[in-house]
Amino acid sequence: MVNLEIKKMYAGYGRKHVLKNINMNVEHGDLLGVIGPNGCGKSTLIRAITGVVNSIRGDILLDGRSVREMGRKDIAKKAAVVPQNTFIGFPFTAWEVVLMGRNPYTGRFESLKEEDYERAHRAVKITGIEKLKERRVNTLSGGELQRVVIARAIAQDPKLLLLDEATAHLDIGHKIEAMDMIKKMNREEEVTVVSVHHNLDIAARYCDRLVLVDNGRIRTIGEPEEVLTPGHLRAVYGIEAEVHENPWDGTLYISPIDRKEIDRTYKKMIHVICGGGTGRKLLKTLVDKGYGVSAGVLNAMDTDMERAEFLDIDVVAEAPFSPIGKERERDNLRKIEEAETVILTDFPVGPGNLINLTAALEALRMGKRVILIEKKGIEVRDHTGGEATGLYKKMVENGVVVVTSVKEVVGMIA
Amino acid sequence: MKRSFRKRSVTTFVLLSLILFVTVMASALVGSPGVDISFARVMGIIISGLPGVGKMLPDYSGTDVIIIRQIRLPRILLGVVAGIALSVSGTSMQGIFKNPMASPFILGISAGAAFGAAVSVTLGLGMYVLPAVAFASAMGTGLMVFGLGRIHGKTDVATLLLAGLAVNFLMQSLTAYLIYLSPPEKRTSIIFWMWGSFNGTVWKEFWIVLPVVVAGILIVYVFSRELNVLQLGDESALYLGVEVEKTKMILLGAASLLAAVVVSFTGIIGFVGLIIPHATRIITGPDHKKLIPAAAVIGGIFMVLCDTISRASGEIPIGIITGLFGAPFFIYLLLRSKGETGW
Numbered sequence: 001m002v003n004l005e006i007k008k009m010y011a012g013y014g015r016k017h018v019l020k021n022i023n024m025n026v027e028h029g030d031l032l033g034v035i036g037p038n039g040c041g042k043s044t045l046i047r048a049i050t051g052v053v054n055s056i057r058g059d060i061l062l063d064g065r066s067v068r069e070m071g072r073k074d075i076a077k078k079a080a081v082v083p084q085n086t087f088i089g090f091p092f093t094a095w096e097v098v099l100m101g102r103n104p105y106t107g108r109f110e111s112l113k114e115e116d117y118e119r120a121h122r123a124v125k126i127t128g129i130e131k132l133k134e135r136r137v138n139t140l141s142g143g144e145l146q147r148v149v150i151a152r153a154i155a156q157d158p159k160l161l162l163l164d165e166a167t168a169h170l171d172i173g174h175k176i177e178a179m180d181m182i183k184k185m186n187r188e189e190e191v192t193v194v195s196v197h198h199n200l201d202i203a204a205r206y207c208d209r210l211v212l213v214d215n216g217r218i219r220t221i222g223e224p225e226e227v228l229t230p231g232h233l234r235a236v237y238g239i240e241a242e243v244h245e246n247p248w249d250g251t252l253y254i255s256p257i258d259r260k261e262i263d264r265t266y267k268k269m270i271h272v273i274c275g276g277g278t279g280r281k282l283l284k285t286l287v288d289k290g291y292g293v294s295a296g297v298l299n300a301m302d303t304d305m306e307r308a309e310f311l312d313i314d315v316v317a318e319a320p321f322s323p324i325g326k327e328r329e330r331d332n333l334r335k336i337e338e339a340e341t342v343i344l345t346d347f348p349v350g351p352g353n354l355i356n357l358t359a360a361l362e363a364l365r366m367g368k369r370v371i372l373i374e375k376k377g378i379e380v381r382d383h384t385g386g387e388a389t390g391l392y393k394k395m396v397e398n399g400v401v402v403v404t405s406v407k408e409v410v411g412m413i414a
Numbered sequence: 415m416k417r418s419f420r421k422r423s424v425t426t427f428v429l430l431s432l433i434l435f436v437t438v439m440a441s442a443l444v445g446s447p448g449v450d451i452s453f454a455r456v457m458g459i460i461i462s463g464l465p466g467v468g469k470m471l472p473d474y475s476g477t478d479v480i481i482i483r484q485i486r487l488p489r490i491l492l493g494v495v496a497g498i499a500l501s502v503s504g505t506s507m508q509g510i511f512k513n514p515m516a517s518p519f520i521l522g523i524s525a526g527a528a529f530g531a532a533v534s535v536t537l538g539l540g541m542y543v544l545p546a547v548a549f550a551s552a553m554g555t556g557l558m559v560f561g562l563g564r565i566h567g568k569t570d571v572a573t574l575l576l577a578g579l580a581v582n583f584l585m586q587s588l589t590a591y592l593i594y595l596s597p598p599e600k601r602t603s604i605i606f607w608m609w610g611s612f613n614g615t616v617w618k619e620f621w622i623v624l625p626v627v628v629a630g631i632l633i634v635y636v637f638s639r640e641l642n643v644l645q646l647g648d649e650s651a652l653y654l655g656v657e658v659e660k661t662k663m664i665l666l667g668a669a670s671l672l673a674a675v676v677v678s679f680t681g682i683i684g685f686v687g688l689i690i691p692h693a694t695r696i697i698t699g700p701d702h703k704k705l706i707p708a709a710a711v712i713g714g715i716f717m718v719l720c721d722t723i724s725r726a727s728g729e730i731p732i733g734i735i736t737g738l739f740g741a742p743f744f745i746y747l748l749l750r751s752k753g754e755t756g757w
Contacts, residue, residue, distance in 0.1 A: 054567070072655045073655035074655075089512035090695070092701065100654060103655050106639065111703075
């Protein structure tokens with residue numbers, strides 16, 4: 001059972017305190033992620049917990065015992081650390097390195113016991129490095145070596161596993177594999193884990209709780225939803241980011257946004273009629289080119305709708321999966337009136353959004369320029385039993401311009 | 415599998431010890447040019463001289479008994495002990511510095527001893543005082559480097575290395591200055607001392623050196639697991655429960671003591687402490703539990719062989735022989751093992 005308590009801790013090197021007034025508790029069985037920008041003190045936190053920094057104030061209690069009063073071997077029996085990099089000077093075999101994890105349990109005049117070999121074997125099995133056992137560590141790849149080092153930490157039988165960006169140098173496959181393994185240890189063997197992460201997506205995906213460190217202080221601590229907010233990300237990392245939910249498992253992921261100063265004095269207003277994802281590329285291109293863009297009518301939760309919201313586009317929106325109502329139609333026509341050009345994509349047309357084609361026809365009648373980007377013909381998109389095709393023909397009669405790519409549109413409206 | 419592993423390293427050790435024994439015996443047969451004693455007589459003289467055995471055998475007499483018992487044997491056995499000491503010292507230093515280029519003399523032990531010897535010769539102190547002065551100077555130099563290498567209460571390996579380099583040069587310059595000031599005959603004896611020799615070893619020297627070396631080796635061996643863990647880096651070693659500072663201090667002390675006590679009696683013998691750990695690592699791998707005993711015995715064998723060559727060649731200084739014969743052998747090992755052990 002490990003319960004880590006940090007009280008009013010200041011820690012650092014020499015006279016400089018990197019960490020200031022740290023107070024936190026890690027409960028038995030927690031999987032806590034530590035995040036924060038470079039140099040904020042994440043690694044120092046790991047070092048301070050194991051009593052490795054040379055300047056420290058305040059209290060760190062492992063299971064109620066102060067780390068400062070514990071011998072190195074006692075600390076090593078409770079907490080194991082996997083650093084980001086390990087350089088091993090002499091060509092030991094992987095197995096020899098794993099066995100070193102048993103050092104805390106071996107007295108000065110003792111040699112390794114049966115139990116030590118068993119624990120080391122188990123660690124090899126958990127990390128799946130059976131094939132690497134007899135290899136010399138200088139012949140291993142970075143990823144293989146890191147797995148050996150993780151195995152060494154597991155052989156240590158820790159109650160608290162501290163990872164200092166332990167998976168930073170692993171490729172995505174090995175990263176996921178290593179984190180899955182660590183999560184399994186956490187769940188099945190109740191090993192408490194504190195892991196430092198640079199990768200916020202990995203942190204959000206694997207950790208039960210996150211602590212955000214900023215400039216040596218804890219900014220916030222809580223569940224990923226509470227910690228990974230656009231506001232925190234802006235304040236600590238200085239980025240604009242969207243936080244999304246992974247549709248697979250509901251974990252969070254971060255999309256940093258390139259929000260160059262958007263020129264709010266638009267060149268021209270463009271209204272886009274799209275839906276079902278047919279307008280994604282167009283919307284982004286128009287915003288990037290500096291046009292004032294509106295769109296409609298879109299159903300909430302439509303792919304194009306999400307993109308439009310993401311791009312801060314003025315949208316006429318209807319409730320999810322509902323036919324477009326009279327009111328929205330009126331709003332849409334107003335937007336069309338304000339626009340210089342109306343662009344239509346080749347969205348599928350059903351009874352619910354047929355009214356969008358009527359709106360386009362109306363635009364033509366108002367004398368607006370209407371451009372249709374069409375890759376799929378109306379025959380395949382018409383789910384109204386011919387009504388849409390009828391409207392399409394009328395649009396052609398009224399002078400709609402048909403093109404096949406976004407690029408062409410850009411050329412025309414410039 | 416781990417059993418056979420252990421068995422194999424024990425076998426290696428026994429085999430090496432046997433080779434050492436044979437080497438010692440063979441060396442006792444070899445004398446200065448012109449002195450020729452038969453195999454049977456040499457063996458008889460040695461065996462009858464063993465405590466407890468002597469009374470059961472007819473006693474030997476004559477100058478050859480004195481040559482074997484009072485000249486060759488103490489010299490050969492001091493060679494064994496010196497080889498063991500320098501080799502274990504080098505192994506320990508390479509482990510502490512995590513660097514295969516480290517040698518027993520990295521803290522300035524040899525330069526310090528040489529300075530002490532030069533002072534003794536210059537002042538005309540007796541031949542029994544010289545080792546004491548050399549030893550004191552060697553340990554003093556080592557302590558100075560150690561003190562300089564510590565920052566913020568931590569032994570920083572890089573700083574230690576640089577401090578060792580600087581102090582080495584300082585002591586060498588001081589020694590050279592003394593040589594420069596000395597009259598020719600003293601100059602010669604200082605220079606000869608610096609090349610190392612087992613010539614004229616008496617039992618008393620062997621009995622002084624032996625207990626110190628035994629103690630030093632035991633200390634290093636007891637810390638062999640810590641030496642292994644230190645190879646993962648100081649921080650990782652701390653995480654694995656090693657009191658890194660304490661361990662380093664003890665090991666640096668023991669390794670320096672081993673080198674200093676030998677060098678102050680024999681003069682500077684290079685190469686052994688640098689190369690034997692390497693050569694042994696090719697055979698045993700880097701695990702200090704196996705490496706230290708094997709390196710000790712191989713160091714002993716190598717030193718006796720070199721001293722035998724020295725004796726047979728009319729006392730070419732041993733410091734010259736070790737490099738002259740050891741270097742080509744080591745290059746051969748390197749070429750053979752290319753890529754297998756990583757060094």
